[in-house]
Amino acid sequence: MNLALNTRLALGSLLANKLRAVLTMLGIIIGVAAVITLISVGEGVQDVVVSEFQGLGNNLLFVVPGSPDANEFTGDLVRAELTNDDYLALANPSAVPDLVRVAPTYGRPAVVTRGGEEARTTVTGTTPDYTDVRDFYPIEGDFFTEQDVTTAARVAVLGQSVYEQLFPDGTPPVGETIRINNVNFRVIGLMEEKGGSGFNDQDDVVLIPLNTAQRRLFPARRADGEYRVDQILAQVASEERQDAAIVEMALALRESRGIAYRDEEDFTILSQSDVIGALSQITNVLTLFLGLIAGISLLVGGIGIMNIMLVSVTERTREIGLRKAVGAKRRDILWQFLTEAIILASLGGLIGLALGAGGAWLISRFSDLLDARLAWNSVALAILFSAAVGLFFGIYPATRAARLNPIDALRYE
Amino acid sequence: MTARSDEKTPVTATDNGRGAAGRPVIVIRDMTKVYRMGEYEVRALNGVSVDILAGEFVAIMGPSGSGKSTMMNMLGALDKPTSGQYLLDGIDVSDMSDDQLADIRNRKIGFVFQNFNLLPRVPAIQQVELPLIYAAKRERGERARRALEMVGLGERVHHRPSELSGGQQQRVAIARALVNEPAIILADEPTGNLDSKSGTEVMAIFQRLNREQGITILFVTHDPWIARHTRRIITLADGIVVRDEAVPTPLVAGQSKRPSDEALVHE
Numbered sequence A: 001m002n003l004a005l006n007t008r009l010a011l012g013s014l015l016a017n018k019l020r021a022v023l024t025m026l027g028i029i030i031g032v033a034a035v036i037t038l039i040s041v042g043e044g045v046q047d048v049v050v051s052e053f054q055g056l057g058n059n060l061l062f063v064v065p066g067s068p069d070a071n072e073f074t075g076d077l078v079r080a081e082l083t084n085d086d087y088l089a090l091a092n093p094s095a096v097p098d099l100v101r102v103a104p105t106y107g108r109p110a111v112v113t114r115g116g117e118e119a120r121t122t123v124t125g126t127t128p129d130y131t132d133v134r135d136f137y138p139i140e141g142d143f144f145t146e147q148d149v150t151t152a153a154r155v156a157v158l159g160q161s162v163y164e165q166l167f168p169d170g171t172p173p174v175g176e177t178i179r180i181n182n183v184n185f186r187v188i189g190l191m192e193e194k195g196g197s198g199f200n201d202q203d204d205v206v207l208i209p210l211n212t213a214q215r216r217l218f219p220a221r222r223a224d225g226e227y228r229v230d231q232i233l234a235q236v237a238s239e240e241r242q243d244a245a246i247v248e249m250a251l252a253l254r255e256s257r258g259i260a261y262r263d264e265e266d267f268t269i270l271s272q273s274d275v276i277g278a279l280s281q282i283t284n285v286l287t288l289f290l291g292l293i294a295g296i297s298l299l300v301g302g303i304g305i306m307n308i309m310l311v312s313v314t315e316r317t318r319e320i321g322l323r324k325a326v327g328a329k330r331r332d333i334l335w336q337f338l339t340e341a342i343i344l345a346s347l348g349g350l351i352g353l354a355l356g357a358g359g360a361w362l363i364s365r366f367s368d369l370l371d372a373r374l375a376w377n378s379v380a381l382a383i384l385f386s387a388a389v390g391l392f393f394g395i396y397p398a399t400r401a402a403r404l405n406p407i408d409a410l411r412y413e
Numbered sequence B: 001m002t003a004r005s006d007e008k009t010p011v012t013a014t015d016n017g018r019g020a021a022g023r024p025v026i027v028i029r030d031m032t033k034v035y036r037m038g039e040y041e042v043r044a045l046n047g048v049s050v051d052i053l054a055g056e057f058v059a060i061m062g063p064s065g066s067g068k069s070t071m072m073n074m075l076g077a078l079d080k081p082t083s084g085q086y087l088l089d090g091i092d093v094s095d096m097s098d099d100q101l102a103d104i105r106n107r108k109i110g111f112v113f114q115n116f117n118l119l120p121r122v123p124a125i126q127q128v129e130l131p132l133i134y135a136a137k138r139e140r141g142e143r144a145r146r147a148l149e150m151v152g153l154g155e156r157v158h159h160r161p162s163e164l165s166g167g168q169q170q171r172v173a174i175a176r177a178l179v180n181e182p183a184i185i186l187a188d189e190p191t192g193n194l195d196s197k198s199g200t201e202v203m204a205i206f207q208r209l210n211r212e213q214g215i216t217i218l219f220v221t222h223d224p225w226i227a228r229h230t231r232r233i234i235t236l237a238d239g240i241v242v243r244d245e246a247v248p249t250p251l252v253a254g255q256s257k258r259p260s261d262e263a264l265v266h267e
């Protein structure tokens, strides 16, 4: 008996009991659909995250306060802060020769208004090098200068999203006046569109000189006279120099922060790949978890298939007897029922796949956060797995059918 | 008995037991079949020895429970005897494996059942193709159509069992039995579920297959008048052969009217 015939036979038998076939497949359909949807969404999330971190700029290192080993309970994260001194230590080329440029950021949420328009956004103080570090430039007007920083000038550069909210009429923004937390600022530039989506819209920002932020808007002065910054972005000369740069930076920071030789660092230097790596670790756990759900649902689906195949074998005992009487061998009967189980399971897998892809599509359609992406390896895996489930759970019923003695089977009432 | 077991004529695979009349196609020796039912056992066959020659047309008779069906199942290689020897077409099938027996059933034997045993909802032509599928033969449709024509169902190839009369269903089953050109056709009460007209039609088909194609045919019947359409009647009782006689002038199906049951009984 060849495959085509067995397939036709199996389809015929499944079509003769359509409702039962569908109900039997339900376990596998639901399992595969759920897994495909979730994995697609997961891939979408990962895409967003990766693209955002890559969009931050080239060869970037981030310095954030707190020791890499700190946990929330020791409070290290809260106590450790970065200051202008740390930034100046990193900006010293003789101490850190492998860094090209450095830009600190110090930002807070704020209300920005212009006439009747209002935008709630993040206002970030930084230095002129920010544009090169982030690879993010004004398309209209100019970025602020070193002198603006020194004089704590009240000038601002708008991100596209903020511009659209404050200037719905499309007026050229340069030269206009806006108010940030009720302080007047002159708009001197408009940033290009950077993109990013949903929870991290990179255009939802207003950039102002660092000193203006620290002194005028969001007081950052500590009791010891130092000014706080949130983080420091540093650009490395080239990818190959990254490790060297990290060592130099750590030394410079230890010195500026007065950390003794034996003491632990209270800051962390992260590369973009560190961040992406940490995130993909989270995704890996998620994938494992999804795999577990898939496994369980396929198991349940498989048991359903075994159950119905056993019923089918019993119902068709006389048919099996007759087939054997006219010459069917064990393996003919075995493959007849195995094919049926495999087709049942794979069909369930395919339907589940279609539903899962539909679910993923719907989610991307109605959320602007992410584009759920159907991963082809998960598609192949879903089909292969369901077929394997059919094979595995079909073996027992099919073997039972194949073992039947023709006379007993023909006599079966 | 018309042949002895030691007359072992060499058999060539190609003629499949046909044509060479007088050569034994079935040789059984001291065949027993014991069914174990928990504590006690039933000796359904208690030492049966029979030779059937190629081209014979034989009826098996005997009271209910005498072992007729049991013997047919052994002859049809559907079941294995408890002891004894069985040479089918020169091949010893006494201790073959299940799959080997399946192969023998497929190539050498056509079996017709009292209750037809057709697959539900399947068109006649596909029912008849079934043995060819397991024989991996080509041109299945064409062969099946010819077999259906032989039993007079050339017009009914796409009918399903529910769309056929009992007699027609049995003819589909006969077409299925002969489609793979077997050496013998075995039938266990093929007319048992049919009225006398349909029964006579089945007999006519058997006689024609036997006469024109030389197919060896054995069938079980309770009906003495049906039995007299053959040329030899073997009678079983309590698992042994009690009578084995030739029919001097076999009836020709359709040419003699069936006498009343009473006339048959008081004959």
Ligand SMILES: Nc1ncnc2c1ncn2[C@@H]1O[C@H](COP(=O)(O)OP(=O)(O)OP(=O)(O)O)[C@@H](O)[C@H]1O
Binding pocket: B035, B036, B037, B042, B043, B044, B062, B063, B064, B065, B066, B067, B068, B069, B070, B071
């Ligand atoms: N599978 C079985 N298990 C146990 N006993 C059996 C089995 N098959 C047949 N028998 C017994 O073997 C004996 C012969 O049965 P068999 O069916 O061969 O009789 P038969 O001559 O065909 O009868 P009938 O004319 O009623 O069909 C009976 O006593 C029956 O009960």
Ligand SMILES: [Mg+2]
Binding pocket: B068, B069, B070, B188
């Ligand atoms: Mg019987």
